[in-house]
Amino acid sequence: MLIQHPGRCLWQMLAGSLVVASVGTIRTHAQANAVLYEGARVIVGDASPPLEKGAFLVQNGHIAAIGREGSVRVPLGAAHVDLAGKTVMPTMNNVHIHIGYEGYMSWSVANHTPENVLDHLEREAFFGVGTAMTMGDQPSSFAIRFQQDQLAGKFPPAARFFFSAGMAPPGGGPDVLLIQGTTPLHAVYEVSTADQAIAVVRKIAAGKIGEIKFWVDNRDNTRGSLRKMPPEVYIPLIQEAHKHGLIVHAHATNLQDQKGVVKAGVDVLVHTLTAEKVDDELLAILKQMRPYWVPVMGLGDRSELCDGDVSFIEQVLPDPVIADIRAGKTWLPSPPCSAPASPQFAQREENLKYNFPKYIAAGARIVLGTDAGVSAKYSYGFAEHHEIEMYVRLGLTTAEAIQVSTSRPIEVLRIHDTGTLAKGKRADFIVLSANPLEDIRNTRAIDRVYLYGVQVDRLALQAKFKRAVVDRDATQARFHKDYVPHPSLAPKPPD
Ligand SMILES: [Zn+2]
Known part of the structure; x- marks a missing residue:
């Protein structure tokens, strides 16, 4: 319900950060009424140049019109939000x-509960992420139920949840950590033969799940000589998946496996080579097949993890966690910041720059x-903010890095209602107090986030995150050191 305060017009109520109505109230306002956001530099999210002094009209959660300030027709009674001096991006x-x-x-x-999944999606939203896809790590029944509940509006505003089924030998x-979650939940479909892979693909397709991830490598650095998924299994897997x-x-993390999966027609290549340099053969295959590529480089970026902007992540962490992180009690990076970097780290940096x-x-x-x-x-x-900073560090322009993180992913997610600021799209946008086209780190200067036309109540979320009860005695999985594999996870002898 709209509660009108005498003497204050609607736009002041919507725009003023001091007015913290309940999220439900804001939703009612924003979706039922037209709001013009004007004066900001608007980064559209595709290859087009930004609109300096742009304006866009939001109605019923969607962008009803967008253009230069003054060029957008505004319905009578629409609220106005002045964003002069700000930058808006999807x-x-x-x-x-x-x-x-x-x-x-x-x-x-x-920890794996719907509440925790929602907490993670709220943290994504806090930082300006509108959708996120989890990869091969959820029981399908859980994921489908969560997605349906979110679509039905049962949860407060958060990033939209997407998931991919997972398949492995x-x-x-x-990896050594994730498997401690996926194994007890039977979240990964295990297949040894082409026939089994084909049968699982059919099952996934019948369940109306649109994406499959498979793991090809044997984790030679962390989990010993596990069996790899051979081409005799993944080629028919890919072919069957494409039929559906x-x-x-x-x-795939090494040269040989990347060549194999890209040649076999995989749609999305995940990871980059960190221990090897790319060769002409892989480059020729990439040129021919042009897969999507998710390099996932930030996780091993010691410089950010040790010397980066800690205050940015600390915004959403409870105080005991901040204390633990400052005391080095986290398993990332490995070796810890207090120890010298391994020689592999320098090698990794050099290979990333080359590749x-x-x-x-x-x-x-x-x-x-x-x-x-x-x-x-x-x-x-x-x-996300760190990963796109790495793209720029390694050679993309700031505008390209923004496209890669806004409009390009929707091609993989196959949703067409978000990703750019254009007429008909959902009003999913970030208001920044600095221009990321000048310095990509300015994506961190978040003033406000809107999802589906609703301002995310970042202050309320932050207060909730800060209050989170931290169970430091809970099972603390750590890389390498403390990990003793359950007998069922022990490396199997090769066939
Ligand atoms: Zn992953």
Whole structure:
């Protein structure tokens, strides 16, 4: 219900950050009434130049008109929000996270509840992310139910939840940490043969799930000689998936596997080479196949994790977690910041610098993904801003990095109602107090976030995050050191 305060017009109520109505009230206002946002630099999110002094009209959660200030026809009685001096960009969309298991400083299957999934999506929204897709790590029944409930409006405003089914050889797939969540929940379909893979693809398609991720590598650095998914399995897997119109993502981290999966026609190549340099053969295959490419580089970026802008992530963390992080009690990065960087780190940096521009020049269609969800220090929403900063550091323009994080992901998610600021799209946007075209780190200067025309109540969310009870005694999964695999997860002998 609209509560009119005498002497105050509607736009003041909507625009003023001092007016904190309940989210439900704001939703009613914004969707039922027209609001003109005017005066900001508007970054559209596609290849077009920004509208300096732009204006856009939001009605019923959607953009009803957009143009230069003064050129947009405004219905009688519309509210006006003055955004002079601000920059507006679409909310970001992330095609690769791992949701539900992180609990600030704990990481456990015991954390996996609808409330925790929602908490993660709220943190994404807080940082200006409108949709996020979790990859191969959810039981399908749980994920479908959550998605339906969110669509039905049962949850408060948060990033929209998407998920992909996951497939791997028995005991293979997720890394040393994630597998401790996915195994007890039977979240990954395990397949050994082409026939099994085809049967699972049909099952996934019948369940109306649109995306599949498979893991190809054997985790030789962390989990020993697990079985890999061989081409004899993944080639028919991809072919069958395409018959059903599914999008296929492949986790592949070395040269040989990347060549194999891209040649086989995978739609989305996940990861980049960190221990090897790309060669002419892979570049030729990329040029021919032009897959989407989710490089996921930020997670290993020691410089940001050790020396980066901690205050940005600390906004959403309870005080005990901040204390733990400052004391180095987090498993990222490895080795910890107090220890010298490993020689592999310098090698990684050198390889990223060499490889990244070559993938792009060969036509790999880079798209935003972060792998967030494995550490409080590398978490939801924060990771997006860091990942796109890396794109710019490695050679993209700021405008390209914004497209990669806004409009490009919707091609992979196959939703067409968001990703750019254009007539007919949802009013999903971030108001920034600095211009990210000048410095990509200005995406962090978030003034407000709107999803579906509703201003996300960031202050209320922040207060909630700060109050979160942190169970530091909960199962703390850590990389390498403390991990003893359950017998069912022990490496299997090769066939
Ligand atoms: Zn991942």
